[in-house]
Amino acid sequence: MATASLKRPDASRARPAVPTWLLWTVAVWAVRLAVTVLGILTLLFALLHLSGDPAAVMVGPGGSAEDLAKVHAQLGLDRPFLDQYLAFLGDVARLDFGDARGTGEAALPAVLAKLPLTLQLVAATLVVSVAVGLPLGVLAAARREGTLGRIIAGAAALGQAIPNFVLGLVLLLVFALWLGWLPSYGSTTPAHTVLPVITLALFTLARVVLLTRAGVIEALSQDFCRAVVAKGGGRSRVLWRHALPNAFPPVLAFLVTDTGYLLSGTVLVEQLYAYDGIGRGLVIAINEQDYPTVQATVFTVAVIVVAVSALGDVLGRVADPRVGRESAG
């Protein structure tokens, strides 16, 4: 049976099936994930319990003090804080965050059901940013002295400065109201994704353009690019096959970091466009003091952010082998 063989042509010695650094990376990130999630959930548990009494929301402003005391006891909120915390940790260990208020559904599955829509936004944003940002960044570097290069760099700088809620409102006016091309709210069809993705992507795209431009300019000034040119390599080959791969690691590092910001940025964008992802669900849950949903959402986001960071660490080593060598001594 044929095995995928993409062995590097100049490799002079066999590599271990699973590199040691990869094992260490996985182990370190597993510990980091556990500590991070525990810390976040502990903080969240404390903050939510200090912020208000969920029994009060269930009783409502029309209730009485006696009703409040009764529901407080029914929910176990009159138990010592430590008892409640330990019970909470036990539930979390079983991935049981309790039932959401209102629907009564288990909180974590309900959050996970909405997760694909949010991930779709984030993934599409990253895709657009890379697919458009890398070529524009290379172009801006190649034409850095020309008008086109200056326009691209200037537009990217401007793109970074526009707050996404302002951009969102402008996009709504133009594309939903004036032109009528796109729906103003919802999340059921691909068309519903367009405006949220543009709103989210502008900042990331602008950063990718500027980072790529800076990286390519720096690479072009280095000896290996000059050597390719001296050997008769075409300009296009130098830019795309030699300069861009060297400019990519900082872009990758930024995208990994930005994924966390994008996940939090979806809260605002999902609210604006009534997009039914976990960000909007989080806002509703906070407003309704729906602790189980808030905790399940934060847990999910924390796991994703830590996992993406770990993946970024691995990809960073691949994209820039010097990282592995340095850490290996």
Add this chain to the structure above:
Amino acid sequence: MGEVIYLSRRRLLQLGGVTALAMAAGCATSSEEDGGDAASTQLVFASTSITNSLDPLIALSSVGTTFTTQVYDPLVDLGAEGKPVPALATAWKQVDDLTVEFTLREGVVFHEGGAFDAAAVVANIERVLSDNPAFAARKGEMGFLKGAEAVDAKTVRVTTSKPDPVLLNRLSRLHIVDPAVFDKDPAKVASGTGPFKVAKYEPNKSIDLEAFTESWRAPETLTSARLIAIPDSGTMTTALRSGEIDAVFGLPPAVAAQLKDFNVQAPPAGSCAILSMIPAVEAKLRDKNVRTALNLAVNKDEFVKEGLSGFGEVPTGQLLQPGYPGYDDSLKGFGFDAAKAKQLLADAGADGITLNIATTALFKQQAEIVAGYLTEVGIKSEVVIQDLATFITSLLKKSEVPLLYWQTDYFDLKDIASVSRFGPQPEGVQSHFENDDYTSLFAESGTEMDPDARAATIREMAGVLNAEAGVVFLAWPKTVYVHPESVDLGLTPNGNASLATSKKKS
């Protein structure tokens, strides 16, 4: 063992590109089609949120009522000026002070096909009286409700533990759910007797409704409707202007006022916007001069104009509006007299006093306007925004802030019984109005069964509250609905949207 795959930087970029294309393709094809039917007889009704549960025992807020009005029916509804009118019960009679016998409507069926009868009423009353904490607020609205007994299939007797003059008002808040869905979880599966049945429910997002032609109050023209949540008022306005939605509820008054080319309906919300004064936090509030000064310090006309964008009325120095039992048309509001307010504060030795106002984010703007007026007469006042749970705890139990801005509409009984916070309070709970006469009158009104005598008692209460300036009366707010000319949005006498009587021109 196969050979190790070596991933070069170049290959990483190539893989990234392929992944990007795959994701883009996925985005373009993975989503389902919009479930909405674009037929001209569908009406799309938007609000900032939708109910978080299909169970009418849990769906409490105004958006909850918007939903239950279309899908469920109570035994008795509230008509014009809060008068009980037949719904699932066509007649009723008071058997004794603790018992009311209802004659049920014939030929009514639930959405799932079962017949509506006395057993269904008994099952619903037993359900609300259960100890499920999720039903706590609704159970609280039921007052002295004790139980129900089926006399025959179409006759049911409802009993209370004490005489309850507003039992019918309370039962207007109890929508009858098909007992057949009790086991399926009514939070997710709806079956009522209303003009629409639920076709699809996506929590926090939308509820698709289909006309239920077998309903005793079947829709006049609409074949379907959709309730949707659009949290951002700017987006909601854009969707209304672009024709994506047909009617909205819950727009901030200032935004609604800007929609000049749309129809605006603003029925009374049946509430009173007030400032509660807590003497336990600031002893000076026990001084009638200080309380009167606060009432005189606020220009109520301007408050309605600026704080509510005109969607409200200036109260006549009492909580209840005209037409409600016990409304006293001889009472007058406090007017606006900043000079006199300053004088009264000086007389009370309270000039320069600090009186902060607690409220929720929803009422921030209105509370800030009030704080501005108080500052004008020399009171140091800032607005303290509390999350809903904290504010409710402040309201029901103990506040650290001397003034609370709120609206008394939460109970929605259209009766003074809904404003229980000024009545007798258990030990350890702060009083919002320390007046023995008022609290004893409140208790009396709660059990007085003779309507005229009860109205007289409520008028007396209004007189005491007014004479003692026991609360700062600010406005009788209105509920705001906005829709284009092409939509005729029906409203119930109670001020709720009625899709069954709504029409949409094609």
